[in-house]
Amino acid sequence: MQLTKHQRRPRLELQLRHHPDNLHALYRExxxxxxxxxxxxxxxxxKGQSIPQVASNLGYGERWVRQLIHRYNQDLPMKNLRRENKGRAPLLSPELxxxxYQALLQPHPRDGLWNIRNAAxxxxxxxxxxxxxRRAWSWMRRLGFAPLRPRPRHRQADPEAQAAFKKNSS
Structure with a gap:
């Protein structure tokens, strides 16, 4: 609702569908x-309290109280719907x-190592x-695996010189 500079917001009225005693019982139960x-x-x-009084008594803002009045007037549920949202089903079923998991325990058929691309x-x-x-990586991590990648090798590395260095250095 767009208001010009000198227009006032229409008064927000609570359209009661419950008796105040019933509201009190719902609150207590x-x-x-x-x-x-x-x-x-x-x-x-x-009971007759104003919006600012209710907001200060409960520790909420006036906007929250106004939104609550709109919610009640539109006959929307008062319960917290976030707890009923179970979310999306996981990507992998328990069988998959x-x-x-069993596939990751075995060497990869193509190159022996499971990397992120192979898993994907x-x-x-x-x-x-x-x-x-990235999703494959997260599932590998959930199952307790780290994606493996062979250590980089220099193109001009000499395997005999490296083996001789290892024997001499220990």
Whole structure:
């Protein structure tokens, strides 16, 4: 809602659907702290307290109280919906996770070492869609593996000289 400089915001009214005693009972019976604070604010508003008074009594801002009134007037639930959000299912099912773990225990068929790209290719083949190498790395870490990469070798390194150095230095 866009207001010009001298317009006033329309008065926000609580459209009661519950008796104040019922609001008090809902507030007292609630186990969830978020839901409890919402019912308490509505009960205080129904008793006749102003928005600034309710905000200061409960330790919330006036904006929170106004949003709560809008929520109640629109008949939205007062409970905390964040706890009901179970989130997305994991990328790997328990069976696929076990198969990935068993595959990581064996040497990689192509070059013997499991690196991030090899793991991402393996997961992509099993899932039937592309898997980002970073996601493969995180699954390897969850399963207790570190992606391996051979140590770099200099192109002009002499293996006999290195072996002789090792024998002489110990």
């Amino acid at each position: 609630s186990q969830d702290p978020v839901e409890r604070a919402r019912w308490q604010a509505l009960w205080l508003l129904a 996770r076990e198969a990935f 290719e393996w997961l992509s083949q099993r899932l039937g869609r592309p898997v980002d190498p």
